[in-house]
Amino acid sequence: MSLETLDRLFAVETLKNIHQVFFCGSYGDPIVHPNFVDIVRKLRERAPTVWIYIHTNGGVHDPVWWSTLANIIGDYGRIDFNIDGLADTNHLYRRNVIFDKVINNAQAFIKAGAKAKWNFIVFKHNQHQVDEARMLSTLIGFEEFVVRKTGRFLDHEELTEYDEWPVKNNQGQTEYVIEPPTIDQYRNASTKNVNIEPSYFSETKIKCDAMENKKVVITAEGLVLPCNFFEHNMYDARFYQDAKPGANKMSFVDGENHVQKIINKYRDEIDINKTSLERAMRSEFWTEVMLSWEKEIGCGRIFECAFTCGQKLTKVWDQNKSVTHAYRYYVTGNNRGLGKYLSDEYVGDGCSRSSGLDITNPDDIQKIAKDSLMYDVFINNAFDGPPDTDWANYGQVNLLQEVYKIWKENNKSGHIINISSVGCRDIVAPEPEFETYRVAKAALDYASKQCAASFKNGIVDFRTTLITLDRLDTELSRSRDNWTGNGVDLKDIKNFIDYLVSVKRNTVIQDAVFYVNFNHKGV
Numbered sequence: 173m174s175l176e177t178l179d180r181l182f183a184v185e186t187l188k189n190i191h192q193v194f195f196c197g198s199y200g201d202p203i204v205h206p207n208f209v210d211i212v213r214k215l216r217e218r219a220p221t222v223w224i225y226i227h228t229n230g231g232v233h234d235p236v237w238w239s240t241l242a243n244i245i246g247d248y249g250r251i252d253f254n255i256d257g258l259a260d261t262n263h264l265y266r267r268n269v270i271f272d273k274v275i276n277n278a279q280a281f282i283k284a285g286a287k288a289k290w291n292f293i294v295f296k297h298n299q300h301q302v303d304e305a306r307m308l309s310t311l312i313g314f315e316e317f318v319v320r321k322t323g324r325f326l327d328h329e330e331l332t333e334y335d336e337w338p339v340k341n342n343q344g345q346t347e348y349v350i351e352p353p354t355i356d357q358y359r360n361a362s363t364k365n366v367n368i369e370p371s372y373f374s375e376t377k378i379k380c381d382a383m384e385n386k387k388v389v390i391t392a393e394g395l396v397l398p399c400n401f402f403e404h405n406m407y408d409a410r411f412y413q414d415a416k417p418g419a420n421k422m423s424f425v426d427g428e429n430h431v432q433k434i435i436n437k438y439r440d441e442i443d444i445n446k447t448s449l450e451r452a453m454r455s456e457f458w459t460e461v462m463l464s465w466e467k468e469i470g471c472g473r474i475f476e477c478a479f480t481c482g483q484k485l486t487k488v489w490d491q492n493k494s495v496t497h498a499y500r501y502y503v504t505g506n507n508r509g510l511g512k513y514l515s516d517e518y519v520g521d522g523c524s525r526s527s528g529l530d531i532t533n534p535d536d537i538q539k540i541a542k543d544s545l546m547y548d549v550f551i552n553n554a555f556d557g558p559p560d561t562d563w564a565n566y567g568q569v570n571l572l573q574e575v576y577k578i579w580k581e582n583n584k585s586g587h588i589i590n591i592s593s594v595g596c597r598d599i600v601a602p603e604p605e606f607e608t609y610r611v612a613k614a615a616l617d618y619a620s621k622q623c624a625a626s627f628k629n630g631i632v633d634f635r636t637t638l639i640t641l642d643r644l645d646t647e648l649s650r651s652r653d654n655w656t657g658n659g660v661d662l663k664d665i666k667n668f669i670d671y672l673v674s675v676k677r678n679t680v681i682q683d684a685v686f687y688v689n690f691n692h693k694g695v
């Protein structure tokens with residue numbers, strides 16, 4: 173991209189609406205751009221507080237260059253150094269990068285006062301070095317150390333996992349192979365457990381990362397695209413020749429790559445060299461992409477969107493579980509009330525009696541528990557039945573126990589959230605008889621805290637939280653005679669869930685209670 177185009181792109185008026193500028197190479201490393209420091213300096217002069225975020229292997233330039241960059245970025249930004257191993261292994265994936273040089277560069281950057289994170293992609297050849305690298309990252313002063321569970325070994329064509337990936341020299345000869353990690357906790361949840369039918373790609377809900385996070389990608393040639401996955405469809409060798417990780421036949425429409433076809437249709441309208449960012453964003457290109465999600469594969473749906481941003485096969489998002497906005501949610505009782513609200517807000521999957529799965533049925537419990545393995549957050553919301561009915565059979569507790577068991581067997585990380593009721597906190601006499609609702613919710617309360625204790629004691633890697641709720645502000649509550657105008661706002665519950673899944677990975681929030689003042693008149 174020319175400096176003139178960048179100059180126009182980073183206009184002060186445009187930058188006023190931008191929170192973050194992320195420099196990341198799809199086919200290279202941003203730090204090798206000959207004018208990179210000048211570009212970042214100009215950006216900082218025009219937008220003193222815009223967050224500048226860079227991904228790099230850190231393998232070129234000297235410590236003075238890195239100190240200069242740190243001083244320009246200042247407090248509003250961070251660099252992720254991608255270092256996959258130590259001195260004897262980093263170069264096996266990061267070809268020709270010298271480990272000692274990266275460490276010197278990172279040290280200079282951190283010493284100059286800037287923020288840095290160490291990303292470590294785990295392979296078989298470096299899995300034994302994770303703990304040592306983590307310790308080294310602390311000594312050097314990295315703010316964070318993140319293990320990345322690579323999704324690179326998924327065969328896109330066959331939807332199976334490769335055992336190895338050959339590393340070839342410029343003459344095309346294989347020098348050695350790299351292999352996925354063998355330690356379960358470092359394996360990518362999607363690639364180790366691929367079990368997807370072709371119909372999935374037509375049916376899955378699409379949670380568009382670009383839309384969720386209000387971001388666009390601008391490629392080196394100037395195309396404004398929703399994501400780098402679209403760019404990969406333009407240039408990855410796998411779409412032109414027999415190359416790993418292969419191209420799924422559903423990527424093509426009438427022999428042409430579907431994404432390329434759409435980009436080429438609107439190319440002039442989304443080329444930043446020919447238009448402004450604002451005008452590019454008004455192109456019909458975006459509408460065509462979004463409308464495709466309502467269709468099926470073969471009738472207009474873009475395979476890349478279903479493949480990358482669907483619900484169950486999420487190899488990209490399974491790589492880094494600290495990115496909570498990419499989590500996938502499963503909500504029981506998702507047909508109405510709180511369950512429906514959360515399912516809609518999170519663009520999640522789920523079940524209810526009306527979709528054919530009933531938590532009072534042991535077979536259905538097995539199905540739901542097995543399915544839950546594909547999601548990051550499982551919200552155990554559905555109760556067995558309406559309060560005081562004799563058909564309540566502790567279904568919510570039984571389901572929790574099955575989900576706990578299967579998650580533990582599969583070494584799963586993630587979050588289970590149990591929805592309880594303050595009703596179980598009022599101890600009432602069993603007159604005229606026991607209220608199954610209160611008793612079952614009290615059992616859930618106890619079982620949920622037991623699961624949280626398992627995390628605390630290092631028995632499981634997933635966290636469990638109990639959310640106990642007073643009367644909700646829902647259509648149903650409002651239709652009742654006892655509605656006083658006060659109920660828990662569903663948005664507050666969602667905000668709390670956002671918070672509890674984002675607390676540091678070593679911490680579990682065991683339980684929270686939402687009480688309402690029914691007579692509240694405040695403004």
Ligand code: SF4
Nearest residue numbers: 380381382399477481
């Ligand atoms: S692949 Fe499709 S759904 Fe995913 S971020 Fe890109 S445009 Fe959005």
